[in-house]
Amino acid sequence: MKEELRKKILLKRNQLESDEVDRLSQGIVSKFTALKTYQQAGNVMLYLDFRNEVKTGPLIEKMLQDKKQVLIPVTDPSDYSLIVSELIDPQKDLFPSKFGMMEPNKDTLRPVDPNIIDLVLVPGLVFDKNGYRIGFGAGYYDRFLPTLDPHVPLVSLAYELQIVDVVPKEPHDVPVHMIVTEQRIIQCR
Numbered sequence: 262m263k264e265e266l267r268k269k270i271l272l273k274r275n276q277l278e279s280d281e282v283d284r285l286s287q288g289i290v291s292k293f294t295a296l297k298t299y300q301q302a303g304n305v306m307l308y309l310d311f312r313n314e315v316k317t318g319p320l321i322e323k324m325l326q327d328k329k330q331v332l333i334p335v336t337d338p339s340d341y342s343l344i345v346s347e348l349i350d351p352q353k354d355l356f357p358s359k360f361g362m363m364e365p366n367k368d369t370l371r372p373v374d375p376n377i378i379d380l381v382l383v384p385g386l387v388f389d390k391n392g393y394r395i396g397f398g399a400g401y402y403d404r405f406l407p408t409l410d411p412h413v414p415l416v417s418l419a420y421e422l423q424i425v426d427v428v429p430k431e432p433h434d435v436p437v438h439m440i441v442t443e444q445r446i447i448q449c450r
């Protein structure tokens with residue numbers, strides 16, 4: 262069930278044309294940056310978009326202009342943990358990894374204490390209105406999020422096509438508090 266939904270929505274998302282991805286991403290990001298939750302956050306952890314995920318590049322540029330700290334997750338496949346690293350210059354700090362995702366290298370990895378995080382943008386493939394999500398299937402965020410203070414806002418940026426009625430949930434799944442799509446803001450609690 263979870264696997265079928267993941268595949269179905271991934272297929273739909275992959276079918277978006279790149280100008281559509283840009284257009285929708287721009288709308289979603291401007292809705293997000295208008296939120297008090299964003300404006301009040303100094304240190305924001307966000308993902309670097311991959312394939313047709315909602316694009317975060319322009320948001321990173323805006324955050325740097327706004328003098329916010331940009332924090333990115335770096336996966337550690339040895340124990341499925343996330344290292345949180347400060348991103349200072351997207352042009353110079355990032356390199357394509359084996360899987361085609363952008364990552365810092367050993368010289369530009371700047372680990373920070375996750376306790377400094379004020380807000381997390383949680384990536385995902387499928388979401389329901391209660392904030393439950395299906396990720397890429399490795400559970401990185403389900404392991405990482407419970408280590409944070411429960412008051413840290415968890416927000417997801419998603420296209421409307423990624424929202425379904427019910428996502429099958431398991432006890433380890435951590436729901437997000439808010440989802441921003443091109444059409445609306447979903448308050449999950």
Ligand SMILES: Nc1ncnc2c1ncn2[C@@H]1O[C@H](COP(=O)(O)OP(=O)(O)O)[C@@H](O)[C@H]1O
Pocket residue numbers: 394395396397398399400401403404431433434
């Ligand atoms: N907090 C956790 N501790 C240990 N294992 C976990 C934890 N969260 C998730 N997992 C494991 O990670 C795997 C992937 O989790 P799943 O929720 O299916 O992926 P995703 O959230 O990426 O869609 C599962 O086998 C699950 O048991």
Ligand SMILES: [Mg+2]
Pocket residue numbers: 394395396400403433434435
């Ligand atoms: Mg999960």
